[in-house]
Amino acid sequence: MEMEKETETETEINLSVKEEEGSKIEDVSGKVHQLPCSVKYNGPSSVSQYFKPKPTPTTGIQESFFRGRNLLGTTLPIPHPYSGFVIGKKSFVKRKASDMSEEKNSSCWEVKAKFQNLTYWNHDTLPSHDDAFSRSFHWLSVAEALHKPVTAEDLVSASMALKKMD
Amino acid sequence: MGSEEASSVPKWASKPCIMGIDEAGRGPVLGPMVYGCLYCALSYQKTLSSLNFADSKTLKEEKREELFENLKADESIGWAVDVIDPKELSAKMLKKNKINLNEISHDSAIGLVIRVLNLGVLLTEVYVDTVGDPEKYRTKLSVRFPSIKFVVAKKADSLYTVVSGASIVAKVTRDRAVRDWVLDETADNIQRNFGSGYPGDPETKAWLENHKHPIFGFPSLVRFSWGTCTPYFKNLVEVLWESDQMDEDGSSGSNGKRQLKLSNVGITSSKRKSEEIESSGKGRCKFFQARKLEQLTHF
Numbered sequence: 001m002e003m004e005k006e007t008e009t010e011t012e013i014n015l016s017v018k019e020e021e022g023s024k025i026e027d028v029s030g031k032v033h034q035l036p037c038s039v040k041y042n043g044p045s046s047v048s049q050y051f052k053p054k055p056t057p058t059t060g061i062q063e064s065f066f067r068g069r070n071l072l073g074t075t076l077p078i079p080h081p082y083s084g085f086v087i088g089k090k091s092f093v094k095r096k097a098s099d100m101s102e103e104k105n106s107s108c109w110e111v112k113a114k115f116q117n118l119t120y121w122n123h124d125t126l127p128s129h130d131d132a133f134s135r136s137f138h139w140l141s142v143a144e145a146l147h148k149p150v151t152a153e154d155l156v157s158a159s160m161a162l163k164k165m166d
Numbered sequence: 167m168g169s170e171e172a173s174s175v176p177k178w179a180s181k182p183c184i185m186g187i188d189e190a191g192r193g194p195v196l197g198p199m200v201y202g203c204l205y206c207a208l209s210y211q212k213t214l215s216s217l218n219f220a221d222s223k224t225l226k227e228e229k230r231e232e233l234f235e236n237l238k239a240d241e242s243i244g245w246a247v248d249v250i251d252p253k254e255l256s257a258k259m260l261k262k263n264k265i266n267l268n269e270i271s272h273d274s275a276i277g278l279v280i281r282v283l284n285l286g287v288l289l290t291e292v293y294v295d296t297v298g299d300p301e302k303y304r305t306k307l308s309v310r311f312p313s314i315k316f317v318v319a320k321k322a323d324s325l326y327t328v329v330s331g332a333s334i335v336a337k338v339t340r341d342r343a344v345r346d347w348v349l350d351e352t353a354d355n356i357q358r359n360f361g362s363g364y365p366g367d368p369e370t371k372a373w374l375e376n377h378k379h380p381i382f383g384f385p386s387l388v389r390f391s392w393g394t395c396t397p398y399f400k401n402l403v404e405v406l407w408e409s410d411q412m413d414e415d416g417s418s419g420s421n422g423k424r425q426l427k428l429s430n431v432g433i434t435s436s437k438r439k440s441e442e443i444e445s446s447g448k449g450r451c452k453f454f455q456a457r458k459l460e461q462l463t464h465f
Contacts, residue, residue, distance in 0.1 A: 036407070036408060037405050037406055037407045037408070038405065038406040039381065039403060039404075039405050040403055040404040040405070040406070041380070041381060041403040045380075045381045045382075046353060046379075046382075048352075049351055049352045049353040050351050050353065050379065050381070050382040050385075051382070052350050052351075065253050065256070065257065065386050066382070067382070067383045067390055067405055068253075068256030068257065068259075068260050068383070068386075068388075068389070068390025068391055069256070069257060069260050069390075069407070070253075070257035070261070123262060123407065123408065123409060124257075124261050124262050124409075125262075132456065132457050132458040133458075135456065135457045136457040136458065136459055138453075138457065139453075139454075139457065139459060142453070
């Protein structure tokens, strides 16, 4: 039991690029949508035949409908040098059926596709810079400032600034 | 809003005019709802009575088509329609702040009056088939247009010739719109045998049964907000919305009888829902909370 708890809190993620011969990772930019609802389903669906975003008179705003609801969306680029990835559990080929459970618990993931932008949708309301979703990108620059290694010059200028304050 | 327009302003329009307003396609579970109006000079009323207009429901389709063509050709009659897309109906009735069908209907009728007035037609009397309580509806219209005398009545389409005419305009437009409907969806297995669209029509029922989609529900021709859809949704993939949760908290009032009660579609308690719909950043510093950024320890 103790062991299981351990693995739940400290999961190691091994991310690898799909290694099939001659295969290139599919670019799904423009096809990634964040909906303002929870769809209790995981798997393929005929999205392009049913989900038809259309531009609106307002620049940058698209309109679509899902299950009778009106959605308003906008496409956000993923800031350089980041990328979006669609990942899936790594599939191990030619294994016995008894190994299936082990496969489920594996923390090996592989990249199935990548994207450089995504469209997020609000129910009824126009997307804005105040939306939590677009604001979440702030973390990228904050994280960079927090985690960037400190150089000697940084230390000098910081201590100078401190002295001035005294 | 709106589509075809009658001819440009005729001379008689500057004399006192009467107008009738009626709707077609309020009950059906699919296709647009159409509001139609027909107007003419007060002095033309007698001739109008001789044109054999009757409540469109009592006429055969062929007869309706014939009468519509006749009135279109009649230079002493003006008409206009407002075709409300089923997507608009669903979306408004499923909005975070829901708009019920009566309100949509009233707005459409008001829109038609505005359009005809803006054409330069001197409207003095307007006859309307009621939606909801006739007296409340009449008051609403009279406050909006003080210079017009409104007569709002049940079955106005069989009582007043001018409303019968409007009912033909609306019904023919609705039937043609459904017949020529261009589907948004491009799935190749969508058929066009919609039937009348009325929930009781076996052809409509069969069409609904054959065109439900586990994820998307139905093509957008269908009014998702109709109670008729509820039994079909039971077997579909569950979708949880933030606005449904608000609904359960009792923020929205009672709506039209046909309007889908959302709590029947969603399941379980509202607490569980909000947690499943989005991350909260609960317990983290303000920066993360405001951006709903949660720390992920496992997928």
